[in-house]
Amino acid sequence: MLRDNYQVDHDLIAEYFPAKVTIRHMLSVFESIFGLEIQNLKCNRGDHIWHPEVKVFSVHDRISSTFFGFLYLDIFLREGKFNHAANFNIFPSYSVPVGMDPPLVCTALVCNVAHPLHDKPALLKHHEVITLFHELGHAFHDLLGRSKYATFHGHRTVADFVEAPSQLLEYWCWVPECLQRLSCHYSYVSRDVDGDYEGDTSMNHPTRATKEIPRRLVESLVETRSINQGILTMRQVAFSNFDLKIHCPDSHEAIKSMDIAEIYNSLLQRTSLLQGPDDGYQWGHGYATTPHYIWGQEANYYSYLYTRILAANMWWSNFHADPMSQEVGLKYRKRILEHGGSQNEQIALTKFLGGEPTVKVYLRYL
Numbered sequence: 578m579l580r581d582n583y584q585v586d587h588d589l590i591a592e593y594f595p596a597k598v599t600i601r602h603m604l605s606v607f608e609s610i611f612g613l614e615i616q617n618l619k620c621n622r623g624d625h626i627w628h629p630e631v632k633v634f635s636v637h638d639r640i641s642s643t644f645f646g647f648l649y650l651d652i653f654l655r656e657g658k659f660n661h662a663a664n665f666n667i668f669p670s671y672s673v674p675v676g677m678d679p680p681l682v683c684t685a686l687v688c689n690v691a692h693p694l695h696d697k698p699a700l701l702k703h704h705e706v707i708t709l710f711h712e713l714g715h716a717f718h719d720l721l722g723r724s725k726y727a728t729f730h731g732h733r734t735v736a737d738f739v740e741a742p743s744q745l746l747e748y749w750c751w752v753p754e755c756l757q758r759l760s761c762h763y764s765y766v767s768r769d770v771d772g773d774y775e776g777d778t779s780m781n782h783p784t785r786a787t788k789e790i791p792r793r794l795v796e797s798l799v800e801t802r803s804i805n806q807g808i809l810t811m812r813q814v815a816f817s818n819f820d821l822k823i824h825c826p827d828s829h830e831a832i833k834s835m836d837i838a839e840i841y842n843s844l845l846q847r848t849s850l851l852q853g854p855d856d857g858y859q860w861g862h863g864y865a866t867t868p869h870y871i872w873g874q875e876a877n878y879y880s881y882l883y884t885r886i887l888a889a890n891m892w893w894s895n896f897h898a899d900p901m902s903q904e905v906g907l908k909y910r911k912r913i914l915e916h917g918g919s920q921n922e923q924i925a926l927t928k929f930l931g932g933e934p935t936v937k938v939y940l941r942y943l
């Protein structure tokens with residue numbers, strides 16, 4: 578449907594997003610927005626990395642020259658590796674007495690981008706660009722944290738807020754100028770050092786693709802943003818209701834006699850309006866492959882949707898007019914990111930927005 582009705586070819590678009598170069602361009606976007614300086618550190622065997630593929634970056638504040646800490650990137654798929662995209666805090670920050678150096682933050686981004694094909698560097702599909710940008714959002718929430726106590730550092734906020742900063746960053750992945758800035762056609766990427774830097778741009782040829790992703794390609798992609806959002810959002814509503822239902826039974830007997838497949842599938846069917854393949858509700862057991870219902874945030878699945886409301890409010894009130902504004906980026910960094918979970922998120926957010934967040938803003942976008 579995307580290819581035939583909207584002329585969106587995701588394989589062609591991926592040619593403009595070679596993983597290593599795109600990630601470096603992502604870091605430069607974070608440098609611009611948050612006023613940072615990010616440098617790739619050369620690592621040798623025996624340095625504090627857990628695999629030769631891991632890259633380490635130092636992160637400084639460009640304005641005050643404060644050294645924040647280290648960002649570790651472990652991007653590529655390999656056997657035995659944690660198989661989701663996630664950010665992990667290795668060492669948090671906290672206040673120390675005057676005269677002592679504050680501890681340096683260490684944070685690690687772990688992803689599973691497929692390895693390069695023999696004649697091309699590893700390419701990112703647009704949804705992978707979004708995932709990486711989202712996870713980098715957690716990494717910078719972590720790196721920029723300046724709370725008094727380590728227990729509130731970085732993304733250690735309440736569950737009803739923790740995803741909002743990263744979901745906010747996903748909006749940049751739908752801004753044509755930003756996508757163009759992240760792009761670089763893979764034919765411009767040097768292959769001799771596994772595509773670690775951009776190749777010779779002087780080899781321009783009339784039939785060669787442009788280096789930057791063409792505007793019309795980006796615009797056709799951006800036009801499809803809302804395709805299927807209705808169904809996808811209603812599925813999230815169903816999953817959230819399922820999570821609340823199984824974790825809030827009326828009695829012990831009620832949970833013992835609960836038909837979990839029936840609750841799951843009937844909610845999905847009623848909410849998304851998509852019918853199952855058979856009569857009854859025993860045709861699928863999707864809940865068995867979703868760890869979220871049992872991994873320590875029970876009855877909290879709804880927060881993925883709830884924080885999308887907060888992210889939409891932040892985007893439309895502050896960033897939409899000029900997404901690359903450093904003035905707004907610094908305001909956001911100082912008022913929201915720096916505090917981690919050490920302030921009441923609702924009060925801080927209301928001040929940042931200039932009013933209470935409302936569901937209307939998100940519904941209008943949907």
Ligand SMILES: [Zn+2]
Pocket residue numbers: 711712715740743
């Ligand atoms: Zn996240």
